[in-house]
Amino acid sequence: xxxxxxxLLRRRPDGEPVREDFAxxxxxxxxxxxxxxxxxxxxxSLDPAMRGWMDDAESYMPPIPLDNPVRASTIxxxxxxxxxxxxxxxxxxxxxxxxxxxxxxxxxxxxxxDPAMVxxxxxxxxxxxxxxxxxxxxxxxxxxPQKGETVLVTxxxxxxxxxxGQLAKIAGCRAIGIAGGPExxxxxxxxxxxxxxxxxxxxxEAALTHAIAQAAPDGVDIxxxxxxxxxxxxxxxxxxxxxxxxxxxxxxxYNTPPRGARNLWQLIVNRASIRGLLVADYVARFGEGAAKMxxxxxxxxxxxxxxxxxxxxxxxxxFMRLFAGTNQGKMILKLT
Amino acid sequence: xxxxxxxLLRRRPDGEPVREDFAxxxxxxxxxxxxxxxxxxxxxSLDPAMRGWMDDAESYMPPIPLDNPVRASTIxxxxxxxxxxxxxxxxxxxxxxxxxxxxxxxxxxxxxxDPAMVxxxxxxxxxxxxxxxxxxxxxxxxxxPQKGETVLVTxxxxxxxxxxGQLAKIAGCRAIGIAGGPExxxxxxxxxxxxxxxxxxxxxEAALTHAIAQAAPDGVDIxxxxxxxxxxxxxxxxxxxxxxxxxxxxxxxYNTPPRGARNLWQLIVNRASIRGLLVADYVARFGEGAAKMxxxxxxxxxxxxxxxxxxxxxxxxxFMRLFAGTNQGKMILKLT
Numbered sequence: 001x002x003x004x005x006x007x008l009l010r011r012r013p014d015g016e017p018v019r020e021d022f023a024x025x026x027x028x029x030x031x032x033x034x035x036x037x038x039x040x041x042x043x044x045s046l047d048p049a050m051r052g053w054m055d056d057a058e059s060y061m062p063p064i065p066l067d068n069p070v071r072a073s074t075i076x077x078x079x080x081x082x083x084x085x086x087x088x089x090x091x092x093x094x095x096x097x098x099x100x101x102x103x104x105x106x107x108x109x110x111x112x113x114d115p116a117m118v119x120x121x122x123x124x125x126x127x128x129x130x131x132x133x134x135x136x137x138x139x140x141x142x143x144x145p146q147k148g149e150t151v152l153v154t155x156x157x158x159x160x161x162x163x164x165g166q167l168a169k170i171a172g173c174r175a176i177g178i179a180g181g182p183e184x185x186x187x188x189x190x191x192x193x194x195x196x197x198x199x200x201x202x203x204x205e206a207a208l209t210h211a212i213a214q215a216a217p218d219g220v221d222i223x224x225x226x227x228x229x230x231x232x233x234x235x236x237x238x239x240x241x242x243x244x245x246x247x248x249x250x251x252x253x254y255n256t257p258p259r260g261a262r263n264l265w266q267l268i269v270n271r272a273s274i275r276g277l278l279v280a281d282y283v284a285r286f287g288e289g290a291a292k293m294x295x296x297x298x299x300x301x302x303x304x305x306x307x308x309x310x311x312x313x314x315x316x317x318x319f320m321r322l323f324a325g326t327n328q329g330k331m332i333l334k335l336t
Numbered sequence: 337x338x339x340x341x342x343x344l345l346r347r348r349p350d351g352e353p354v355r356e357d358f359a360x361x362x363x364x365x366x367x368x369x370x371x372x373x374x375x376x377x378x379x380x381s382l383d384p385a386m387r388g389w390m391d392d393a394e395s396y397m398p399p400i401p402l403d404n405p406v407r408a409s410t411i412x413x414x415x416x417x418x419x420x421x422x423x424x425x426x427x428x429x430x431x432x433x434x435x436x437x438x439x440x441x442x443x444x445x446x447x448x449x450d451p452a453m454v455x456x457x458x459x460x461x462x463x464x465x466x467x468x469x470x471x472x473x474x475x476x477x478x479x480x481p482q483k484g485e486t487v488l489v490t491x492x493x494x495x496x497x498x499x500x501g502q503l504a505k506i507a508g509c510r511a512i513g514i515a516g517g518p519e520x521x522x523x524x525x526x527x528x529x530x531x532x533x534x535x536x537x538x539x540x541e542a543a544l545t546h547a548i549a550q551a552a553p554d555g556v557d558i559x560x561x562x563x564x565x566x567x568x569x570x571x572x573x574x575x576x577x578x579x580x581x582x583x584x585x586x587x588x589x590y591n592t593p594p595r596g597a598r599n600l601w602q603l604i605v606n607r608a609s610i611r612g613l614l615v616a617d618y619v620a621r622f623g624e625g626a627a628k629m630x631x632x633x634x635x636x637x638x639x640x641x642x643x644x645x646x647x648x649x650x651x652x653x654x655f656m657r658l659f660a661g662t663n664q665g666k667m668i669l670k671l672t
Contacts, residue, residue: 052601060605228600247603260596264564265388267583267612269396274610276603 004029006069006099007315012056016255016323019316021054022070029101037081039092039102039110043308045073045125046319046331047159048226051254060278069097070315074335075113075124076102091115093124098315100335119297120306126159126330127297127304128290130279134248135163136289137282140171142246142275143222147172150216152235155226156194157184159330160248164224165194166302173222176215178208178231180325187328191303200231208234222246225274228253228261236263236272243272255323305329340365342405342435343651348392352591352659355652357390358406365437373417375428375438375446379644381409381461382655382667383495384562387590396614405433406651410671411449411460412438427451429460434651436671455633456642462495462666463633463640464626466615470584471499472625473618476507478582478611479558483508486552488571491562492530493520495666496584500560501530502638509558512551514544514567516661523664527639536567544570558582561610564589564597572599572608579608591659641665 003026013021032038053064053071064071074097078090083106086092094110096102104110115121118128126132138160145151151168155161156177165188168175176196177188185197196215200208212220212234219240225232228250235245253259266272282289296302307327309318312335321327339362349357368374389400389407400407410433414426419442422428430446432438440446451457454464462468474496481487487504491497492513501524504511513524514534521533532551536544548556548570555576561568564586571581589595602608618625632638643663645654648671657663 058605247600249604250601253601258596258598258600260594260598261600262594262596264583264594264597264610264612265586265589267610268585268614269394269612271612271614271617273612274600274603276600276605276607276609278604278607281607 002029002100003027004099004101005312006097007312008067009054009064009070011066012063013051013054013255017051017054017316017320022316024313024315030103032080032082032103035083036103036105037083037086038079039074039076039094039096039104040079041074041076041096041100041102041335043075043122043125044098044315044333044335045129045131046322046333047073047131048249048251048254048322050319060280069099071095072098073125073130074098074102075121078104086112091121093129098312098333098335100312122306122308122332123304125332126306127163127293127302131159131330132163132293133282133286133289134277134279135160135167136293137279137285138246138248138277139164139167139224141282142277143224143244145171145173145222149221150174150176150218150240151222151224152176152178152212152216152220152238153194153224153226154178154231154235155249155251156188156192156197157328158226161224161226162188162192162305162329163302165192166296169193170296170301174216176212176220178227184325184328191305205230205234209237212238219243224248225250227251229259232261233263236261236266239266239270239272241270241272243270245272245274247274247276251323306332308332308334310334338365338436339363340435340437341648342433343648344403345390345400345406347402348399349387349390349591353387353390353652353656358652360649360651366439368416368418368439371419372439372441373419373422374415375410375412375430375432375440376415377410377412377432377436377438377671379411379458379461380434380651380669380671381465381467382658382669383409383467384585384587384590384658386655396616405435407431408434409461409466410434410438411457414440422448427457429465434648434669434671436648458642458644458668459640461668462642463499463629463638467495467666468499468629468640469618469622469625470613470615471496471503472629473615473621474582474584474613475500475503475560477618478613479560479580481507481509481558485557486510486512486554486576487558487560488512488514488548488552488556488574489530489560489562490514490567490571491585491587492524492533493664494562497560497562498524498528498641498665499638501528502632505529506632506637510552512548512556514563520661520664527641541566541570545573548574555579560584561586563587565595568597569599572597572602575602575606575608577606577608579606581608581610583610583612587659642668644668644670646670
């Protein structure tokens with residue numbers, strides 16, 4: 001049997017994850033039981049939510065057990081099977097780990113996928129995976145956009161945010177994006193079609209509040225929030241009556257004690273709401289989301305960027321790009 | 337003409353209001369123009385929201401102008417009239433000021449009331465005024481209670497909170513209240529029918545979180561939030577899936593820089609929402625709310641407490657009770 005390189009969680013990070021929180025080890029490839037199949041992982045999705053799974057905290061999913069591989073959505077190919085419906089050579093996607101080989105089972109989270117249905121098989125980790133579905137259902141179902149409204153997207157150059165901005169334009173809204181650095185901001189307006197981009201770097205809450213007010217002189221009707229902290233607070237100060245904040249993530253608070261949302265008073269002033277969203281609620285409707293977005297992708301109304309780093313030995317550095325903001329698009333690790 | 341004692345806002349409070357931010361002055365009683373009437377104010381409602389109106393900040397209402405009387409809902413009697421429909425001797429309620437005499441006008445915020453419709457005329461400032469309507473519409477419309485759910489009310493011994501707890505019981509919910517001190521907690525369970533009471537005094541966030549978990553072993557489905565700060569954060573940690581937080585007030589943050597809500601992550605974990613509520617949105621439906629609550633009040637299913645201090649010269653001390661928590665029920669100032 002081949003060796004199985006696995007990127008293990010060795011200890012729970014205290015704040016920002018450090019290299020020593022993880023270990024790359026080589027272990028035996030598991031032997032299959034009946035109903036199981038062996039997946040050769042080709043790509044692993046790297047997402048901010050994984051940081052939360054590393055903590056020993058109650059959440060929507062159990063923590064990653066110590067000395068287990070870091071949990072991630074992966075795309076791979078069935079290498080060996082003792083399970084009906086999963087023949088060797090079949091492409092699959094599932095919630096597995098950052099490791100060469102994972103074990104899937106019938107009735108588990110791993111499902112067959114058809115690479116012929118998408119331009120690149122990795123698109124199952126971006127537009128046609130959890131990322132794209134988070135954008136689609138988070139925006140349309142949770143934020144309930146109306147034509148002509150102003151939409152503020154934070155973390156707008158990220159995997160989810162860049163899609164939300166394009167969906168906002170498709171919905172007939174004005175789209176304003178917040179991102180870090182001039183390069184990303186240029187990408188927001190130049191490539192994703194945002195109407196305006198705000199560089200948060202070097203801005204305090206007052207400067208951010210002012211920048212949003214300038215980009216949204218009629219106020220903000222929807223915030224698609226990925227960041228939290230002063231960026232969320234600056235957004236809250238610019239809300240319109242009956243505004244909706246779709247709370248998708250709080251990446252600024254994953255590695256530090258949360259600063260807290262200090263402008264909740266604005267929710268009362270504007271009878272506005274903040275609603276948490278999780279793509280897991282929409283699994284049964286993924287087909288609907290994919291069917292809507294496929295023609296938009298085919299016609300170029302939605303463009304996606306994937307930032308693919310190579311090699312399981314680079315898993316830590318690739319993951320940390322998410323927090324440094326040095327990825328240009330959906331972060332993916334190529335394992336083979 | 338009689339003299340008009342007026343409780344003026346002299347300067348904008350910096351944090352907790354101090355006595356010197358106000359001044360009691362005697363001015364001439366205004367002379368009426370056509371379409372106006374003179375109101376002899378008998379009672380003024382003292383509410384936490386008034387603290388916000390004292391700041392020079394954008395809100396749902398313009399700030400109280402300096403050297404003007406502190407804005408308040410008042411009940412009074414028409415003393416003199418040059419307006420149709422407002423004859424001398426008519427009882428009225430409106431958004432006026434803490435002063436002996438206010439001027440009303442046709443088409444303004446002052447409306448006739450009928451003292452014969454309620455046990456005490458002051459009930460128009462509690463159960464049948466903004467307070468009662470905030471409780472009724474905030475709970476039923478914003479929080480959407482279902483029978484059997486668990487409702488956490490913060491500021492539960494306050495004017496709005498005490499009514500919300502009783503509405504929760506009427507709706508078939510389990511009601512848990514948070515208040516300050518053993519006397520108030522005894523009132524929650526003994527007088528208002530809450531199933532459990534939590535004394536927040538001397539408890540840090542962890543202790544509050546634990547106390548809520550003990551009182552709500554199956555989690556919290558609804559929070560009716562009047563307080564904010566660590567009390568809100570402790571509540572968020574105990575939310576159930578699809579929980580609703582009706583955000584009515586943030587009294588812990590009105591006189592200090594806000595600490596901020598640091599557990600917003602729980603909204604994602606539980607796909608829960610926070611929605612700001614303001615009674616002004618429901619003015620057209622006040623009749624509906626009053627019609628629902630009148631029989632509950634008559635049958636004793638809802639009891640209300642009014643804490644009435646006397647004398648305009650005591651306006652500052654009476655108002656500050658709201659922040660010290662020394663009022664026992666809806667805070668009202670008797671002016672004559």
